[in-house]
Amino acid sequence: MPPVFFSFFVPALFVWLWSTGFIGAKYGLPYAEPFTLLFIRMLLTLIPLAVLAIVIRARWPGWRSAGHVAVTGILVHGCYLGGVFYAIDQGMSSGLVSLIVGLQPLVTALAAVVFLREAVSGKQWAGLVFGLAGVALVIAEKFGGTSSGDTGLPGLTLVWAGLALIGISLGTVYQKRFGTSVDLVSGTMIQYTAAAVLFGVGALLLETRSVEWSLQFKLALGWLVFGLSVSAILLLMWLIRRGAASQVASLFYLVPPVTALEAFILFDERLGPMAMAGGIVAVAGVALVVASGPRKARSA
Template sequence: MMERKTVAAIALTILCWASSPTGIRIGLTGYGPIHVALMRFVIASLFMCGYAAWSGIRMPLLRDVPQLAALGIFGVTLHHIALNFGQQGISAGAASLLAQSTPLFTAILSSIFCRENLGSGGWAGLLLGLAGIACVVLGDSSEFRFQPTALCVVLAAISWSIYFILQKPLLERYTPLELTCYAVWSGTALMFLFARGLVDSVLHAPLGSTLGLVYLGIFPSALAYLTWSYALARLPVGRTSSLLYLVPPTAMLIAWFVLGETPRPAAFVGGGIVLLGIGLVKASSPAPARPASESEGWGLKR
């Protein structure tokens, strides 16, 4: 039986990551998609710097810097900018469902570049998951029509899949939390290329939008990773990661309570199909050779 502190850490992690789509939607009322990502991760970077100074996170090896920069590009810069653009046109609940499709694209990329054998069950799960994604994309409106912005969220999921593939060899030398810090810092630094107009946006944005970004930076983008690491240190990774399936329904509840968004039945059904497909893919995947590689769920996307 899990101790109370572990239960509390897992619950806080799920709540933080599930609230992220709602926080993004609030931030978008006063900021553009790029500035939402930049403000969020400037705050997260400062938080992570404080934690790194307190915990003594190691400096990375010089030879790993290009790979660590790539983690920032795919895990922070591209992922979050695409996610924010996507949420301009779809509901927060649908965005959370599509973002959870990452394991499907990770499996596809692993089969192509890492030559991992999925088996018939894995491919069946992939096809089922992709059908669920199509259902969410088409069903997140009253007219059951194609939502172009939803493809941005799918792109965000793909970019996160690339992040996960890239971090696997690095986990032999770094802890997941160290890689998260490196990715946050490098990805934030890259986003400063798009910082033009940020000061003007801060001065003219509604206070609620700015507070929403402060919340995003502290809770889903920083604090949740500390509570997640606490839980991972005390429970098997597979058992803990399975609890992340609670994120999409919790995100829908938060969006309904805060934003008044009611999920469309087709999008809700499509989300269930996506999660079922992910379950089949994971059940058909070979057991990892090293425990360190079982770090899926160490996301910057939630």
């Protein structure tokens, strides 16, 4: 395929798929508790991945590599998804959760400098700051009272959202450091298995595990499995392999404005002028980071 396909279409597809995860959570959570929903999601996701692994004859890693992949699964899926779903379940809007975890590129860039010794150029740092400023503009508007439902939230929702932010940031760097040599499909299966164990334990200890199998829940669950857990995650792992961690992370700056647009269409959540300006600034930041290209790691 031509390079333009990989440079523009694949990242754009990933951003759209990833943004729909917040919408799917909002549709599914009225019918099941967070860990219970996520445990079912992980188990269902393993079925198509197992079929795919058999068809393509996926290579399986040794125990040491599998352990590293499992850690990535706990961070990228366990901490991130668990934090996002619990924050939404306890009252935080899908748009606000996406904005908080949208700070991930900056956290990942800092972690990549410390742990991977990636050299981030001046333009890339400028882009990351632009992205942070754009996200901050939208958050400022929401906490300013122009968006209903985002003020007066219990502090625990911020803790869950913060856990999601840390999990996806560290998971991206850990995957880049230890997981790039593992087969994509088998590695993803190991990640989901580790996350399923975490969610299963959480559901047993913290939840009633009751599920209302309504049509809306089934549709939301189906999209979360095939649109997110299969398609989006495979794209994410592929993008991490091909690009610097800070560059891949910059794509997450595009998720909040896309999620906000979807929330407007589906739930009539309206964007004010400050939020719209923030989305434009965030897009400009992503453009700076991506256009600068990857740089080599510094020598020890």
